[in-house]
Amino acid sequence: xxxxxxxxxxxxxxxxLAFPHPAHLLAALFDQPSTSMFAPQAAPARSIFGLSLxxxxxxxxxxxxxxxxxxxxxxxxxxxxxxxxxxxxxxxGSNQIELSWTVxxxxxxxxxxxxxxxxxxxxxxxxKPATALDVTVIGHQYWWEYRYPKLGIVTxxxxxxxxxxPKHPTPTYLTMSSADTDHSFWVPRLAGKMxxxxxxxxxxxxxxxxxxxxxxxxxxxxxxxxxKMLIRVYADSPADFDAWAAQQQKTALQDPAAAQGRAAxxxxxxxxxxxxxxxxxxxxxxxxxxxxxxxxxxxxGAVPNxxxxxxxxxxxxxxxxxxxxxxxxxxxxxxxxxxxxxLTTLR
Amino acid sequence: xxxxxxxxxxxxxxxxxxxxRGALAVLQDWLTTxxxxxxxxxxxxxxxxxxxxxxFQALLMRVQLLVPNNNFVSPEVFNRLFTMHGTTxxxxxxxxxxxGFGNYLVPLMIGARDMAFPRLNAFSFWISAFGGFLLYFSxxxxxxxxxxxxxxxxGWFAYAPLTSRVFSPGHSTDYWTLSIFLSGxxxxxxxxxIVATTLCMRCPGMKLNRxxxxxxxxxxxxxxxFVTISPLTAAQIMLCLDRYLGAHFFDTQAGGSxxxxxHFFWIFGHPEVYILVMPAFAFANEIIPVFSxxxxxxxxxxxxxxxCIGFISLSVWAHHMFTVGMGPGPNAFFxxxxxxxxxxxxIKIFNWLATLWGGNIHFTTPMIxxxxxxxxxxxxxxxxxxxxxxxxxxxxxxxxxxxxxFHYVLVGGILFMIFAAFYYWYPKMTxxxxxxxxxxxxxxxxxxxxxxxxxxMHVPGLxxxxxxxxxxEADRGWAIWNLIVSSGAVFQAAATLLFAYNLVHSYxxxxxxxxxxxxxxxxxxxxxxxxxxxxxxxxxxxxSRRPLWDRKHPEETDAQYE
Numbered sequence: 001x002x003x004x005x006x007x008x009x010x011x012x013x014x015x016x017l018a019f020p021h022p023a024h025l026l027a028a029l030f031d032q033p034s035t036s037m038f039a040p041q042a043a044p045a046r047s048i049f050g051l052s053l054x055x056x057x058x059x060x061x062x063x064x065x066x067x068x069x070x071x072x073x074x075x076x077x078x079x080x081x082x083x084x085x086x087x088x089x090x091x092x093g094s095n096q097i098e099l100s101w102t103v104x105x106x107x108x109x110x111x112x113x114x115x116x117x118x119x120x121x122x123x124x125x126x127x128k129p130a131t132a133l134d135v136t137v138i139g140h141q142y143w144w145e146y147r148y149p150k151l152g153i154v155t156x157x158x159x160x161x162x163x164x165x166p167k168h169p170t171p172t173y174l175t176m177s178s179a180d181t182d183h184s185f186w187v188p189r190l191a192g193k194m195x196x197x198x199x200x201x202x203x204x205x206x207x208x209x210x211x212x213x214x215x216x217x218x219x220x221x222x223x224x225x226x227x228k229m230l231i232r233v234y235a236d237s238p239a240d241f242d243a244w245a246a247q248q249q250k251t252a253l254q255d256p257a258a259a260q261g262r263a264a265x266x267x268x269x270x271x272x273x274x275x276x277x278x279x280x281x282x283x284x285x286x287x288x289x290x291x292x293x294x295x296x297x298x299x300x301g302a303v304p305n306x307x308x309x310x311x312x313x314x315x316x317x318x319x320x321x322x323x324x325x326x327x328x329x330x331x332x333x334x335x336x337x338x339x340x341x342x343l344t345t346l347r
Numbered sequence: 348x349x350x351x352x353x354x355x356x357x358x359x360x361x362x363x364x365x366x367x368r369g370a371l372a373v374l375q376d377w378l379t380t381x382x383x384x385x386x387x388x389x390x391x392x393x394x395x396x397x398x399x400x401x402x403f404q405a406l407l408m409r410v411q412l413l414v415p416n417n418n419f420v421s422p423e424v425f426n427r428l429f430t431m432h433g434t435t436x437x438x439x440x441x442x443x444x445x446x447g448f449g450n451y452l453v454p455l456m457i458g459a460r461d462m463a464f465p466r467l468n469a470f471s472f473w474i475s476a477f478g479g480f481l482l483y484f485s486x487x488x489x490x491x492x493x494x495x496x497x498x499x500x501x502g503w504f505a506y507a508p509l510t511s512r513v514f515s516p517g518h519s520t521d522y523w524t525l526s527i528f529l530s531g532x533x534x535x536x537x538x539x540x541i542v543a544t545t546l547c548m549r550c551p552g553m554k555l556n557r558x559x560x561x562x563x564x565x566x567x568x569x570x571x572x573f574v575t576i577s578p579l580t581a582a583q584i585m586l587c588l589d590r591y592l593g594a595h596f597f598d599t600q601a602g603g604s605x606x607x608x609x610h611f612f613w614i615f616g617h618p619e620v621y622i623l624v625m626p627a628f629a630f631a632n633e634i635i636p637v638f639s640x641x642x643x644x645x646x647x648x649x650x651x652x653x654x655c656i657g658f659i660s661l662s663v664w665a666h667h668m669f670t671v672g673m674g675p676g677p678n679a680f681f682x683x684x685x686x687x688x689x690x691x692x693x694i695k696i697f698n699w700l701a702t703l704w705g706g707n708i709h710f711t712t713p714m715i716x717x718x719x720x721x722x723x724x725x726x727x728x729x730x731x732x733x734x735x736x737x738x739x740x741x742x743x744x745x746x747x748x749x750x751x752x753f754h755y756v757l758v759g760g761i762l763f764m765i766f767a768a769f770y771y772w773y774p775k776m777t778x779x780x781x782x783x784x785x786x787x788x789x790x791x792x793x794x795x796x797x798x799x800x801x802x803x804m805h806v807p808g809l810x811x812x813x814x815x816x817x818x819x820e821a822d823r824g825w826a827i828w829n830l831i832v833s834s835g836a837v838f839q840a841a842a843t844l845l846f847a848y849n850l851v852h853s854y855x856x857x858x859x860x861x862x863x864x865x866x867x868x869x870x871x872x873x874x875x876x877x878x879x880x881x882x883x884x885x886x887x888x889x890x891s892r893r894p895l896w897d898r899k900h901p902e903e904t905d906a907q908y909e
Contacts, residue, residue, distance in 0.1 A: 034823050035811025037742040048738045055736050059729040066696065066725055073703045074718060077639070078710065087900075088707045092908055093645035101697040102690060109686045112736065117679045119738040124675040181509045182605055184670060184745060188811040192741020195671045198508060198599035200606060202672035215823075219670075219745045219813040221502050223509065224422050227816035323422050 034215045037188040041235075042164075042208050043171075044123050044191035051119045055112060062108075123192075128173055132205070133162060137176040139183030139196035139218070141325055142225040143287055143300040153248045154275070156287030157300045159233045162241040164207035170238075171207035181223055187216030187233050195220055208235035217301075224323030230301025251278040252290040252346050261342025264335040273326070276346065286326060293347040299324065311340040381465035382880055383450050386472050388776065390447030393476055394440045399847070400483075401435040404428045406840055409800075409833040415821040425817035426500040431482070433503030434523065437619065438530045439479040441761065445626040446475075446537050448768055449565045451776065453541060455871035455878060456559045458550025458887040463543035467536050475533030478526040485522035499523035502815065504616060507597030507608035512590050521590065528583045531576045538572035541565050550870070552889040556650075557909075559869050559892065560632035560643060563650050564625045567657040571618050571625075574661060579615035582608060606671055613664035621660040624756060625653065627764035628695060631717055634771050635699050637867045638714035639706030642905065645698045646892060652691035652698075659688045669737040670744050678737040685735035692728055696721065711865075712786030716767035719794055723759030727752065730805070748808025754801050766793070766846065773850070774864045778876045779857030785849040789842050796838025803831040868893035 040046040137159075138145040147154050161172040176185060178196040185204070186193035194204040208214065218229035236244055254262070262279065265271065271281035277290040292298070295305050302320045303309045312319050315336060316328035331339065368376075377385060408428050411419045420428070450468065454461055462468045482499075489497040499519045501509050510520050545566045549558065558566075586608075588594035595601040597608045636643045643649060666685045669678055699721060708714070730752040734740050743749060766789070773781045807825040819825050863872040872895055874883055891897055891905035 036824075037809055037811065045742075048742055051736065052733070052739045052742070055733050055739055059732055063725065063729055066700070067722060070700060070703075070718075070721055070725070073700060074708060077703060077706050078708050087640050088705055090642050090903075090905075090908070091644060091701075091705065092642055093648065097701065098645050098648045098694070098698075102694060105690045105693045109683075109689060112732070113679075113683045113686055116682050116736045116738060120675045120678050120682070123738060123741075124678070181514055182506050184813075186745075186811070186813065188742060192738065193670050193744060194741075197605050197671060199602065199604060200672065216811065217813060217816075221426075221506070221509070221815040223514065224426060224500075226426075227422065227818050230820070 035188050039189055041210055041212075041214065042190040042206050044204075044206065045189055047119050047122055048192055051115060054115055058108065058112060128205070129169055129171065131168070131170050133170060133172045135159065135161070135172055135174050137174045137185060137196065139176070139178040139180075139185075139222070141180050141223050142218075142229045142321065142323070144185075144229070144231065145179075145287065148245070151245050151249065153245060154288045155248060155291065156295075157230075157232065157297065158295050159231070160236055160241060160244050161206065161208065161233060162238055163211050163235050164209065166209070169207055171205045173203060173205045176202045176204070182220045183218050183222045183229070184220035185216070185231065186219040187214050187231055189214050190216075190233065193219045206233070208233070211235050211237050211240070225321055228300060228302045228321050230297075232297065232301055247294065247347075248291055252276045254278065255342075255345040258338075258342040258345045261338035261340070261345075264331075264338045265342055268329065268331065268335065268339075270329075270339065289343060289346060291346055293344050307340055307344055310343060311336060314339060314343075379469075381461075381469045383454050383462045383465065383468060384776075384878065384880075384882075386468050387447045387449075387451030389472055389476075390443045390450060393479070394444035394447060395847075395850075397435050397439040397479060398444075399843070401432050401440060402840065402843060404432040404435070406836055408432065409836040411817060412819070412829050413833045414830070415819050415826050417818055420817070422817040423500065426502075426815070427498040429815055430499045430502055430505075430523075434482065434499070434527070435479075436757070437503060437623070438527055439475075439482065441623045441757070442530065442534060443475060443479075444765055445568075445623065446471075446534070448626065448630070448765075448772070449541060449568075450537070452772065452871060453544055453562055453565055454548065455775075455874070455882055456562050456869050457545065457548060457553055458870050458883060458889070459544060459548040460882050460886075462540045463548055464540050468540050471533040471536030471540070473533075474536070475530045478529035478533065481522055481529065482526035485519050485526075489519035489522050490517050504612050505608075506612075507586075507603070507605045508599045510586060510590075510608075511598050511600070513600060521587070524583045524586055528580060531580045531583075534572050534576050538569035538576075541569040545569075550887050550889060556647070557889060557892045560646065560649055560653075561629040561869075564629035564632070564653050567653050568622050568625045571622050571657055571660065575615045575618040575622065578611050582611035582615075585611075606668075609668050609671060610664070613667045614661075617664040617667065618660045620753075620756065621656055623761055625656070627720065627761040628653070630764045630768040630771070631699060631720060633867075633869065634713050634717050634767055635702055637865055638709045638711055638717075639703050640709070641702055641706045642893065642896075643698070644701035644704075645694075646909075648694055649698055652694040655691040656688060659684065659691070663688060666735060666737070666740070669740045682735055682737045686732060689728060689732055689735075696725060696728075711770070712781070712783055712790060713767040713771035713865075715787070715790050716763050716770065719790070720760055720763040720767065723755060723763060723797075727755035727760055730755065743808060745813055746808035747812045747814055748805050750814045751801050751804035751808060754804070759797060759801065763793075766790075769846075769850070771865070772871075773853070774860030775871055775876045775878070777854055777857070778860055779853055780860050780864060781849050781853045781857060785845060785852075789846045789849065792838050792842035792845065796835045796840075796842060799835025799838065800832050801835070803828050803835070807832075863895070866899075868896040868899075870894055873898075 037045065038049060040049045134150060136147040136149060144157050146156065146159050162170050164170045176194060176196045177200065178198040180198065183196040184193045185196060190206040190208060191204055194202050212235055214233040214235065216231035218226055222229065266280050271283055273283035273286040275282050275284065275288045275290065297303065298305045298310060298313055299317065299321050314329055317324040317326045318328065380386065407420060408425065411417050411425055450462065485498045497519060499522060501515055501520055501523065505523065508514060545562055585594065585596040589596055589598050595603040597603045597605060599605050632643060632649065663681060663685045665673065665677060665681045734743055734749065734752060770781050770786055807828045810824055812819060812825045860876045862875050870887055873887060887894065891909055893905050897904040897906060
């Protein structure tokens with residue numbers, strides 16, 4: 001299946017409002033290239049998808065039977081005009097009938113429970129293969145920190161993982177916690193969500209089957225900008241992933257043409273919160289910017305990473321993300337231009 | 348049929364109060380009353396005011412979500428809106444309106460002259476009312492610090508550590524805490540009153556197994572209130588200690604536990620759903636038989652199912668926590684416990700179905716709202732089963748699917764039965780009928796609006812839209828669904844205004860109801876409408892579950908069959 005690597009992101013707000021054909025709406029549930037849980041592309045999401053079809057089927061069956069009986073009764077026993085005023089026969093109950101509609105639901109419940117229990121254990125208590133990649137995910141108020149302890153990589157907001165071939169699985173294990181409030185990591189096409197809770201370590205795993213971009217966002221209310229704490233997971237082919245990792249492991253580029261910008265970056269408050277490897281900037285409150293130029297978006301997916309957006313974001317993050325914890329920097333135009341240029345060179 | 352009520356009718360003189368006196372005296376009468384009927388009406392009136400306020404907040408949110416990247420309200424305002432909407436609807440609409448009906452109906456249905464503790468009853472109402480006032484006073488006094496928020500913005504379940512002083516400076520969270528604390532005191536007082544009243548004040552002949560099902564359900568609800576409000580109150584006190592006395596229960600920065608708050612909150616929060624929904628079952632148990640013209644099917648099974656739901660509901664709370672990393676064992680346990688509750692709930696639906704079966708169904712306004720309730724509650728229950736399947740919940744949890752599910756319960760289930768209860772008991776409370784014509788308009792407008800909003804709200808959840816976001820990306824395929832959802836809100840708002848108009852208009856111009864307009868069977872219909880302050884001139888005596896049926900059909904009384 002051809003995969004849309006870069007969905008038509010950041011379209012104008014009115015896009016998609018023209019009423020589409022009903023068949024397209026239904027199709028959207030299953031092949032929307034972004035965030036539909038019914039278009040799974042990894043084992044955890046696929047196992048949930050299979051279970052959900054069973055559960056939806058059983059529930060739809062119950063609805064048809066009980067709802068159908070209800071409809072029948074309402075039509076069949078409606079009061080008709082000119083109907084005799086005598087009261088209908090009074091029936092007080094029947095133990096046999098009560099018993100049957102107690103036992104049948106119990107059987108259905110036990111069946112659904114066993115099916116669920118299987119999927120719970122398939123997802124949450126399988127041994128971790130030796131080939132697995134480890135990533136530490138730390139939730140921050142309105143952005144994601146990703147650390148690859150064995151690769152020595154620290155990055156933010158755009159998670160890169162290798163595609164996992166079912167024959168030689170290379171799943172990615174996410175070890176998660178939070179630096180501040182509760183967050184939740186949810187990429188519907190890869191897996192169910194898992195919360196990031198301060199003082200608690202959770203784990204989950206994903207094994208994307210196809211290369212591509214998988215979208216998601218924070219699913220636990222975490223403060224003012226909960227809405228723009230977006231997730232981008234890039235599943236790369238093994239070669240692409242290795243190339244990406246090699247690039248990220250390098251010390252940040254020191255382009256002589258951007259030396260002025262670097263000096264401004266180190267000389268201003270930027271360095272208090274951000275890290276750029278190989279410089280005096282070692283801050284840890286904000287995202288690591290050593291390779292910020294290689295990312296597609298800024299502000300945790302809020303806007304595309306273009307020089308114009310970057311400049312506006314540095315000037316005042318509230319322009320795109322009101323409530324973001326980074327203050328408006330109030331730099332002069334010269335420094336603003338220089339720092340913007342410097343950051344675009346950090347590829 | 349009405350002859351048996353004549354005795355009390357002569358003694359009652361409804362004009363003796365009210366109209367001749369000055370407004371001040373009337374006001375003083377209401378402010379100082381300990382009459383369960385007046386307190387019940389005050390609960391209901393107070394809840395209706397908050398219903399309009401919280402409904403308006405929902406409208407504002409739906410305008411903001413009409414199109415992607417909208418700027419109708421700021422993120423800060425949006426977060427306050429959903430926090431206030433949820434808190435208000437649960438604590439200051441749902442609880443008081445259901446306690447209001449309970450206060451009004453329980454003594455009348457068991458042939459008592461008042462609640463067991465009338466002064467406690469008045470205290471409970473006023474302390475709850477003060478809680479609601481305090482919550483909204485936060486808009487004026489909540490900021491405390493320059494730049495800090497005004498109204499609470501931590502969500503209605505206020506997960507730690509968002510409520511700690513680091514993340515929630517100012518006083519808005521304190522207003523939230525105190526208002527819920529006060530409303531909890533009121534709830535405990537009312538629950539105490541209901542238990543004492545039902546256990547000690549029943550009229551001669553009304554054994555527990557002859558008690559109307561409505562009263563049984565209120566008894567179960569009251570017991571649940573004891574068990575669940577206590578941990579909520581404890582948690583609010585602990586939160587206050589964290590915020591002001593340097594305790595570290597939930598303060599994760601000092602080693603506290605965010606998960607502890609979740610357990611405290613949901614051991615309250617899930618039974619709370621049953622506290623709200625069981626009065627709706629109670630109304631259905633009274634209204635469906637009367638308009639089917641049949642006795643309720645399987646009275647003992649209905650009682651057993653209610654008690655069963657009460658107990659099971661205490662063991663399901665952590666299904667709100669399937670994604671917090673409890674591990675496979677607890678996930679499996681709470682999946683099972685949650686699914687099991689579908690069994691007694693199913694018994695109720697089947698018994699209502701069997702009550703309708705073979706009946707002579709009159710489609711009055713209370714009845715059509717009840718039938719809407721049956722269909723919608725069925726769907727709400729089934730989406731509940733889907734959410735109980737914990738792996739499915741890892742996807743659905745905290746998405747718009749959940750929002751759609753619980754609004755199906757709260758609006759499609761509970762609010763529909765509250766409307767049914769209004770149309771059914773308004774004649775008893777005021778002496779006048781609500782307009783049936785306006786009632787049918789209200790019903791159909793509301794049904795259309797409800798289904799436009801909440802049927803389609805499931806879809807963006809399946810497409811990955813989380814709840815509590817003030818805006819969303821344009822490329823996710825969510826826009827069209829949100830547009831439909833928002834459009835339904837307009838119909839619901841129109842229907843609600845029509846209902847409010849009907850309430851006021853019928854009070855002055857409605858048809859005179861008489862003591863028993865529905866040809867019903869329980870004791871409240873044996874006294875005048877509205878009932879005198881002492882309810883019954885002569886304490887009634889009953890021989891069966893349907894005393895008025897026995898009086899109307901002396902040749903074939905229930906007592907022979909029960």
